[in-house]
Amino acid sequence: MAHIAVPAGVPGIRSLALFRPETAKPLYELAQVLLREPSSLSPAERELIAVHVSTRNGCVFCASSHAAAARELFGEGRAVVDEVIAGGAPAELSPKMKALLVIAGQVQQSGRAVTPEAVAAARAQGAVDREIHDTVLIAASFCMFNRYVDGLDTLTPTDPQAYAVMGRRLSTAGYAPPKPA
Secondary structure, three states, rough: OOOOOOOOOEEEEHHHHHOOOHHHHHHHHHHHHOOOOOOOHHHHHHHHHHHHHHHHHOOOHHHHHHHHHHHHHHHHHHHHHHHHHOOOOOOOOOOOOOHHOOOHHHHHOOOOOOHHHHHHHHOOOOOHHHHHHHHHHHHHHHHHHHHHHOOOOOEEEHHHHHHHHHHHHHHHHHOOOOOOO
């Protein structure tokens, strides 16, 4: 049961968005820009950064919902999502993406944990400033989102099918705050 009076039966950040729509708007806009607007990183890759950070933070709701979205976006390559969740570096991922996930993991620990060596390694694999910037901002944002969802003890579904539905919605509709019932 959530620590505050959110709408019953509404999971995760969606319940918090309904509780406080005026704060939901900029949060959802940020997620839309970071995860869906044009970028040299695909939406699937950007979702994978969110999954990596959320998994490391132990945020079941965010890790599960974004993993479902990433699986939808990766399509036939969806197995990479589960490999990243398990802590692996899938052979199917580009060396650049693997290097960016290292940076995302460092951000998850602390912004100051990002090393010049990790940035140089990403650059050596072809990462450009925008990709490094966006990786750090996605990782930092998901640390916030994870703490927001878990800090208020929002509903975390246990049925994997609930996340599959969320993943299909996120992969097709992107990020828009829920409308009150």
